Amino acid sequence: MTLHVLTGAGSGIGAALAARLHARGDDLILFARSDARATQLRERFPGAYTVVADLAAPRDLAAALARHDLPARLDSLLHVAGVVDLGPVAELTVDAWSSQLDVNLVAPAELTRLLLPALRAAKGQVLFVNSGAGLRAAPEWAAYAASKHGLKALADSLRAEEAAHGVRVSTVYPGRTATAMQERVHAQEGRDYDPTAFIDPASVVTSILTVLDLPRDAQIPDLTIRPGF
Template identity: 50%
Template sequence: MGTYLITGATGGIGTAVAELLRERGHDLILTGRSAERLDTLAGTLRGGTAHAATQVINPGAVASPPRSAPVTTIPLDLTTPRRIEAALAMAGVPARLDGVVHAAGMVHLGPVAQLEADEWMEHLSVNLVSAAELTRLLLPALRAAEGHVVFVNSTAGLRANPEWSAYAASKFGLRALADSLRAEESSLRVTTVYPGRTATEMQRSIRAQEGHAYAEDDFAAPGTVARVLVAALETPRDAVISEVTVRPN
């Protein structure tokens, strides 16, 4: 079993990833802005017994008995990247970390003519700078385990549309971060997942900003994106899924 840290763990995709990893018997470190929501999620995940599994799929492996996978929480406010180091120091991070899933994100739509500096800085802080800072701080633990870093990007990180400039810029930057990390850290595996529109609370907010109704069935389920992401984590060590796009059908 491995140990995985998930940002944005109380969001749709983050929660779905946490559920799948816990089912496989992994230890989890959940991060998010709200300590109360993190505690609620952690309590839910602790409520059942995780199914033990090896970190990498191995059809010949003998299944281990079920165990209770530890779930810990670290409240993090990603709007203030400079405070991440202190928060991690207070919480304590394992010396070995098998993976980090960067699932946190925020979006506020608006034309370039109306987006003010504070909105640009919030997008960049939450969606890009905090991911870079957290990765930097966790690199020793990731290197020790030859771990895996997954960036949950967006199809907006591949193409910018009207009124998506700040969000898309942050996601284009996240793609660059992933590409550079992959080239610099040969012992790590790095994956970027580009989800299209997904049925999450963020999508509900986006539809409201666009002036449209929200219909969950119009979008991909968070669990579907999570399954693709976890499949990348479980790819045998002789290969890496470097990029994958998941669009609603």
């Protein structure tokens, strides 16, 4: 049975991805930021195992994992969770910078470090759900884009380092997708939100599964997804 560790399963792309993996019978280890959210995830995805850990506190991830007897082999680590807080550089606070860097970059790096032995044992795969902001930065997106540019660098370095261990590393760069995060972005931008104007999360999930399910004789290092209209 294929075993995945997934962050961000509570909403948006992460929830849609967890639903597709669960429906096809894959095993899931889902990260949740609280006991209440963990209970919700277990109810939504029967049979899933949950780990309570706050990605906003990456220094605590090692202790959180130590409380669990996790499998020695892991087929994939799927980094989907993320936060966004827009604002011009002249107004962004240290807290706004730190929170986005911690959740979007430092926590994925630390979680990857902690789970690499299990990924190496299975010759597994690490997949980062990045963003178009990870390739270019727009006004008022400096902190978020910096975290996502850093995530691209993490993936590129990790790919080169782990090739000898048989671990594949991929990054998916979705354009604007109809999620709660996108609704929050529109609120910060002061614009009306119309989910039909953006990519359906299910379409992003289809691309992620294409990357994950690719036969072992090949890999997709980077995949960019844009609206088709």
